[in-house]
Amino acid sequence: MNRAIIEIRDLTRHYDMGGETIHALRGVTLSIHANEYVAIMGPSGSGKSTMMNMLGCLDTPSGGEYWLNGQEVSRLTDDALARVRNKEIGFVFQTFNLLARASALHNVELPLVYSGVPARDRRSRAIAALTRVGLANRMDHRPNELSGGQRQRVAIARALVNEPSILLADEPTGNLDSTTSEEIMRVFSELHGQGQTVVMVTHEPDIAAHAERVVVLRDGRVESDRLNRGAAA
Amino acid sequence: MPLLEAVRMALRTIRSQKLKSFFSLIGVLIGVTFLIAVVSIIQGMNVYMEDQFANRLVGLNTFSLRQRPDIVTGAVKEEEWRSWFRRPRITYADARYVKEHVTVPATFAMFCSDRQTLSFEGKQAKDIELRGTEDSYFRIKNVDIASGRAFSEQEVRTGQAVVVIGDLIAEKLYAGVDPLGKSVVIAGLPYRVIGVAAKQGTLFGISMDKFAVMPYTAPARRWICPHNVLDELEIRATNPADVQVAMGQVEALMRSRRKLRPDEANNFFLQTPEAALDGWKKISGILMTALPGLVAISLVVGGIVIMNIMLMAVSERTREIGIRKALGARRRDILSQFVVESATLSLVGAALGIATGIGLAFLVKAVTPMPAAVAPWSIVVAVILGVSVGMIAGVYPATRAARLDPIAALRAE
Ligand SMILES: Nc1ncnc2c1ncn2[C@@H]1O[C@H](COP(=O)(O)OP(=O)(O)OP(=O)(O)O)[C@@H](O)[C@H]1O
Ligand SMILES: [Mg+2]
Numbered sequence: 001m002n003r004a005i006i007e008i009r010d011l012t013r014h015y016d017m018g019g020e021t022i023h024a025l026r027g028v029t030l031s032i033h034a035n036e037y038v039a040i041m042g043p044s045g046s047g048k049s050t051m052m053n054m055l056g057c058l059d060t061p062s063g064g065e066y067w068l069n070g071q072e073v074s075r076l077t078d079d080a081l082a083r084v085r086n087k088e089i090g091f092v093f094q095t096f097n098l099l100a101r102a103s104a105l106h107n108v109e110l111p112l113v114y115s116g117v118p119a120r121d122r123r124s125r126a127i128a129a130l131t132r133v134g135l136a137n138r139m140d141h142r143p144n145e146l147s148g149g150q151r152q153r154v155a156i157a158r159a160l161v162n163e164p165s166i167l168l169a170d171e172p173t174g175n176l177d178s179t180t181s182e183e184i185m186r187v188f189s190e191l192h193g194q195g196q197t198v199v200m201v202t203h204e205p206d207i208a209a210h211a212e213r214v215v216v217l218r219d220g221r222v223e224s225d226r227l228n229r230g231a232a233a
Numbered sequence: 234m235p236l237l238e239a240v241r242m243a244l245r246t247i248r249s250q251k252l253k254s255f256f257s258l259i260g261v262l263i264g265v266t267f268l269i270a271v272v273s274i275i276q277g278m279n280v281y282m283e284d285q286f287a288n289r290l291v292g293l294n295t296f297s298l299r300q301r302p303d304i305v306t307g308a309v310k311e312e313e314w315r316s317w318f319r320r321p322r323i324t325y326a327d328a329r330y331v332k333e334h335v336t337v338p339a340t341f342a343m344f345c346s347d348r349q350t351l352s353f354e355g356k357q358a359k360d361i362e363l364r365g366t367e368d369s370y371f372r373i374k375n376v377d378i379a380s381g382r383a384f385s386e387q388e389v390r391t392g393q394a395v396v397v398i399g400d401l402i403a404e405k406l407y408a409g410v411d412p413l414g415k416s417v418v419i420a421g422l423p424y425r426v427i428g429v430a431a432k433q434g435t436l437f438g439i440s441m442d443k444f445a446v447m448p449y450t451a452p453a454r455r456w457i458c459p460h461n462v463l464d465e466l467e468i469r470a471t472n473p474a475d476v477q478v479a480m481g482q483v484e485a486l487m488r489s490r491r492k493l494r495p496d497e498a499n500n501f502f503l504q505t506p507e508a509a510l511d512g513w514k515k516i517s518g519i520l521m522t523a524l525p526g527l528v529a530i531s532l533v534v535g536g537i538v539i540m541n542i543m544l545m546a547v548s549e550r551t552r553e554i555g556i557r558k559a560l561g562a563r564r565r566d567i568l569s570q571f572v573v574e575s576a577t578l579s580l581v582g583a584a585l586g587i588a589t590g591i592g593l594a595f596l597v598k599a600v601t602p603m604p605a606a607v608a609p610w611s612i613v614v615a616v617i618l619g620v621s622v623g624m625i626a627g628v629y630p631a632t633r634a635a636r637l638d639p640i641a642a643l644r645a646e
Contacts, residue, residue, distance in 0.1 A: 058559055058640040079563045085639075086561020097556045097643065101249050113238060114561040158560070 004067075005165050005197055006032040006055060011064035012220075013050050024050040026220035027064065032166070032199060037192045039211035039228075040201045046217040048201045052170045055199065056091045057081050069165055086114050090159025092169035096151045098143040104130060104154045105139040111162045129157040133187055149180035156187060160196075167191065169200040173207055185210045239569055243577035246546075257542035258582030260535025261622055265583045265615045268528045269590025272611035274597060275517050277604035282513045283506070292374050294476050296505045297344070297465040298323060298331065298483055303504065320500040321491065322459075328466040330490060335468070335482050337475040342370040342467040343449050345458035351398075351445060352418045353406040358443075361402060363419060365449035365457050366467075371397075373469040376446070381413045381428030384448055392450035397428040401442035419445070420456045435602065465504070480505070532618060535582065536626040543575050543630035554634050555642030568635040575627025576620050583619025587612055 013025040024047045032038055040048050053059040054066060057073055066074045073084055085091075098107045108126040117125065130136055133153040143151050152172060159167055169188070173181035181204075189210055192198050202208050209228065216224045247254045301317035325343065332341045349363040370376070371383040376397075384395050396417060403412050412426045424447065433441035447453065449463075458464060468483065470476045480503055487501050547554070554567055562570075594605035 053640050056559070058643070079565075082558065082561050082563040082566075085559060091559055093643075097552070097559070099553060099556060101245070110557065111560045114557075114563070114566060119238075162561075 004031045004033050005069060006030070006199075007065075007067040008055075009065045009067075011051070011054060011066060012062045013047075013054060013059070014062050023220050025054070025061075028217070028220070028222055030215065030222065030225070032197065034165075034197055035192070035195050037188075037198045037210070037212045038200070039208035039214045040199065040217060041203055041205075041208050041214055042217035042223070044203070047220040048217055049170055050220075051217065052168055052199070052201055055166075056089050056168050057085050058091070082114075086111055087162055088165050090156075090162070090164035090167045092152070092155050092159050092167065092172045094171040094174040096143070096148075096155045096175075098151060098154055098158075100143055103140050103142055104135060104146065104157075107143070107154055108158045108161050111158060115162060125161055126157070129161040130154070132160065132191075133157045147180070148176050149183055152176065152180075152184055153187065156184075156191075160191070166197045166199060169198070171201050171203075173202065173204070181207060236569075236573065239573035240577055242570060243574035246574060247578055247581060253542070254578060254581070257539055258535070258578050258585070260531055260538045261579050261582030261619055262535075262586040262589065264528050264531030264535050265586025265619060266590040266593060267531060267586075268524070268615055268618075269587050269607070269611050270593040270597070271520065271524055273591065273594035273605045273607045274603060275520055276608045276611075277594070277598065277606040278513065278517065280606050281604040282510055292467070292469060292506070294471065294473060295373055295467060295469040296476060296480055296483075296503050297467045298327070298487065299465040299502045299504050302502050302508065303465075317502075323463045323466060323501065325461050325463065327487070327490065328463055331466060331468075331483055331486055334486050335479050337478045337482075338471055339475070339479050340369045340373055340469045342367045342373050343463050344370065344467050345449055345454070345462075345464045347457040349420055349445075349453070349456060351402060351406065353415065356406050358402050358405045360443070361399075362444040363453065363457055364444060364446045365451065365454050366446060367449060370446065370467065373467050377431035378428045379431040380411075381426070383428055384446075389448040389450055392448060392452070392454075394422065394424045394451050394453075395427045395447065396424045396451075397430055397446045398426055399430050399442040399444040400432040401440055402445060403429045417445075419447070419453045422452045424451070424453070476505075528618075532622050535579070536622045539575055539579055539582075539623060540626040540630060542578075543571060543627050544633070546574075547571065547630045547634040550634075551637060551642045551645035554637050555639055555645065558637070558639035559643060564635040567637075568631045571631030571634050572624055572627040575631070576623035579623025579626065580616070580619045582623075583615050586619070587615050590615075 008028055008030050011025055011028045012023070015022045015024060028047075028051060040051065042048050050059070054061050057068075061074055064074075065072060068084065068088060073081065076084065099110070105123070105126050108129050109122045112122040112125060127136065127139065130139055133156050135150060135153050135157065138146060138150060143154070146154065156172075172188075173184050176184060185207060188198055188200065198211075200207075200211065208214050211228055213225070213227050215222060300320050300322050328341070328343050344364065344366045346362055346364045348360050351358045351361050351363075364370070367389050368384055368386045371378070376383070378397065379400070381397070383397055384393065388395055396419065398412065398417070406412070406417065407415060412429060415426050417424050417426055430442070430444075430446075435441060449458075468479055470479045484499065484503065488499065491500060493500065557567060591607050594607060597603055598605040
């Protein structure tokens with residue numbers, strides 16, 4: 001098996017809600033290896049998004065360990081975390097989270113701006129990333145001039161542009177119709193085929209069917225973790 | 234993130250919300266407009282006062298010996314004013330004595346004046362400044378003769394009834410007629426017009442062409458000065474250094490002639506272009522002291538407005554901040570983004586203020602007799618102030634933005 005990119009051990013996350021404590025994650029242990037394609041499933045409220053935010057270094061765990069590429073990120077400073085988000089992680093959101101006032105190209109360039117890539121290289125790399133997701137002809141469009149599927153492709157291009165070690169997607173097809181969802185899934189499969197490690201949250205079984213491995217969460221714990229029959233392993 | 238990048242980003246944001254940006258920078262705009270306009274007008278006035286007012290009224294390298302100041306631009310106390318009138322007058326003998334004893338090369342002209350009515354064939358020109366002087370006066374005051382000639386030394390010596398008239402009188406009394414050789418009645422006495430002075434235009438909206446010049450020895454002299462008495466002795470040297478020497482000599486000569494003790498003040502006055510500017514200098518001094526305060530007030534207000542706008546921008550753009558953080562923006566990236574945005578906003582305000590200030594100054598110049606000249610330093614100051622107000626106003630909102638938690642920011646609506 002490939003080297004582990006992600007190692008989480010007994011990861012917990014709770015929220016204090018005015019006296020009441022909500023346990024979103026109750027101790028999750030999981031390893032994800034290079035070039036895996038993992039789907040995270042589970043009922044609503046089971047802690048999928050909470051876990052993804054933790055994996056994406058957007059949120060910090062209440063307890064447990066998170067090792068990313070052999071580095072314990074739960075101990076990093078704010079700036080170091082920003083660097084990890086910038087270089088190691090590509091995050092795709094359900095709601096796209098594009099800058100409304102910026103063109104597709106500029107949206108894709110953003111991570112490169114924060115890693116200090118000079119303007120000329122930035123442009124060519126952003127164009128390359130947009131080309132990879134089939135949007136080379138829509139670079140100058142703003143998000144509101146693009147369809148939902150196209151917006152999500154821009155978001156994927158943005159997630160990929162800095163060549164992250166892992167691509168995280170929280171319900172990437174949640175706001176899309178089934179045809180468009182299939183298109184986005186094809187993009188993910190292609191990226192996986194090119195060696196990209198992918199972790200994706202979904203609660204649609206036919207979307208999860210694209211992945212090699214399915215982890216099911218329930219009530220903040222891993223309920224099952226199995227390889228997908230039928231998917232190319 | 235490089236500065237240029239941040240400025241470009243800020244400009245993009247400002248451009249995408251033009252109206253809001255405009256209102257937010259209006260305070261800075263007003264402050265800077267004020268700064269530029271007031272400084273321009275003061276600067277213009279300075280140049281004008283020196284070139285036009287002082288040098289035209291008093292003359293270049295010129296000073297005059299008088300009983301009391303005649304150009305009083307500041308406030309004078311009642312007593313002081315009265316004491317001026319108790320002083321001895323300047324006499325012909327004083328003038329001759331001074332003329333003989335000043336050692337630097339200089340030109341002198343005895344001078345008297347009063348308001349008189351001039352008439353020609355039933356037409357009248359009232360309230361005309363009738364000047365009685367010597368032929369050298371034309372050289373001292375640079376009075377150009379447009380047609381005809383000035384009177385000669387001989388005409389002064391023999392007290393001829395000849396007169397050089399100002400352009401306005403030529404227009405008023407001799408419309409359509411050549412005034413040269415025509416007669417003019419001054420205080421009931423007939424005079425011959427021998428010259429017309431070149432048009433001088435206006436000074437603060439007052440015509441400079443309402444005058445007539447005659448020899449101080451001419452028949453009408455008793456209407457302008459008592460016998461043997463002068464309003465002033467005009468003295469013109471060839472350069473500023475000689476002016477200083479001549480002034481020192483005139484002062485010493487007059488003091489010894491009037492037997493003043495060392496502890497006694499001068500009982501005569503030396504009018505210089507600089508002395509004529511005294512009052513203006515006081516006024517502009519007050520303006521220049523008050524200006525920083527006024528500008529500061531509007532800039533503080535402008536800064537507070539910008540700070541509030543930036544706070545609003547931060548809360549409106551919480552999601553954007555979340556996105557940027559999710560993509561790897563560090564605290565200092567977000568901090569500098571908002572500080573630069575605030576500074577850019579303010580700088581745009583300053584730039585607009587510079588433009589409106591210059592516009593305003595030139596408007597004032599166009600519609601009032603007041604002049605205007607833009608001072609380059611005021612533009613530099615405006616730019617520096619603009620940027621610093623924006624930066625200071627931006628720090629607090631930017632710190633709040635930078636501290637936002639990425640996931641909380643992303644969840645914001
Ligand atoms: N910021 C928060 N404050 C308080 N409780 C929270 C917060 N975020 C999540 N939770 C709680 O944590 C639990 C897990 O939420 P999470 O968003 O991870 O679920 P999910 O599996 O992604 O659900 P869904 O499929 O609906 O997106 C839920 O009970 C939720 O109410
Ligand atoms: Mg979720």
